[in-house]
Amino acid sequence: EAAVTQSPRSKVAVTGGKVTLSCHQTNNHDYMYWYRQDTGHGLRLIHYSYVADSTEKGDIPDGYKASRPSQENFSLILELASLSQTAVYFCASSDWGGGEQYFGPGTRLTVL
Amino acid sequence: GDSVTQTEGLVTLTKGLPVMLNCTYQTTYSPFLFWYVQHLNEAPKLLLKSSTDNKRTEHQGFYATLHKSSSSFHLQKSSVQLSDSALYFCALIEGGQGTGSKLSFGKGAKLTVSP
Numbered sequence: 417e418a419a420v421t422q423s424p425r426s427k428v429a430v431t432g433g434k435v436t437l438s439c440h441q442t443n444n445h446d447y448m449y450w451y452r453q454d455t456g457h458g459l460r461l462i463h464y465s466y467v468a469d470s471t472e473k474g475d476i477p478d479g480y481k482a483s484r485p486s487q488e489n490f491s492l493i494l495e496l497a498s499l500s501q502t503a504v505y506f507c508a509s510s511d512w513g514g515g516e517q518y519f520g521p522g523t524r525l526t527v528l
Numbered sequence: 529g530d531s532v533t534q535t536e537g538l539v540t541l542t543k544g545l546p547v548m549l550n551c552t553y554q555t556t557y558s559p560f561l562f563w564y565v566q567h568l569n570e571a572p573k574l575l576l577k578s579s580t581d582n583k584r585t586e587h588q589g590f591y592a593t594l595h596k597s598s599s600s601f602h603l604q605k606s607s608v609q610l611s612d613s614a615l616y617f618c619a620l621i622e623g624g625q626g627t628g629s630k631l632s633f634g635k636g637a638k639l640t641v642s643p
Binding site: 447449457458459460461464466472474506513514516517518519520521522 | 560562564570571572573574577617621623624625628629630631633634635636
C-alpha cells in the first residue's frame with residue numbers, strides 16, 4: 417500500500433516564528449502536494465511539485481514556501497507564522513497529475 | 529477555470545436511509561471525477577473515480593455515475609450505516625485527464641448517521 421508520512425504530527429508555534437513541515441513518500445510517485453484543511457473550506461492546495469528541485473504554486477501560496485529536494489521528500493515552510501495559518505496540513509502524492517492521491521496522516525499546526 | 533460544486537455542510541440521516549450527495553462540475557476538458565472520504569481524525573482516501581460517461585462505478589456500497597450531459601457525478605448509497613459518518617469531497621482533475629496536474633476539490637459534505 418502507498419505510504420506517505422508527515423512530521424511532526426502536531427506542532428505549536430509562536431507568531432512570527434519559522435515552521436517547517438516535512439513529508440516523505442515511498443510510493444515512487446512524481447507528484448507531491450501540500451493542502452491545508454479548515455472547517456468550511458475543505459482542502460485547499462498550497463504548493464505542489466512534479467519533479468525534484470521544482471515547485472509550483474497552488475491556489476493559496478501566500479505565506480508559504482515549498483521545497484522538493486528529492487523525489488521522496490517535500491517540505492512546507494512558513495517563514496513567519498501567523499495566527500491565520502492555524503490549520504491541519506496534509507501532504508499527498510500521486511503517480512501522475514490526475515492520478516489517485518494518497519494522503520499522509522496530517523499535521524495539526526497551532527500558531528499562538 | 530475548472531471547478532466543482534458539491535453538497536456542502538452537514539447532512540444528517542438515520543441509519544438505513546438512502547443518501548445522495550450532489551456534485552456538479554465545470555471544465556472545458558474531458559472530465560475525470562473523484563469522490564474522497566475522510567473519517568474523523570484520518571486522512572482523506574479515494575472512494576470512487578470515473579471518466580466514463582453514463583457508467584456506474586461502485587465501491588463499499590457507494591455508487592456514482594458520471595453524466596457529461598448534466599456535468600454531474602452524484603454520490604449515492606441505498607442504506608447508510610453508522611460507519612459512513614464522515615466528510616465527503618468531490619474532486620475534478622484540473623486540465624483534464626492526461627494534461628492535468630492537480631485536483632480541484634469541493635468544500636465537502638459532513639455526513640452524520642444516527643442510530
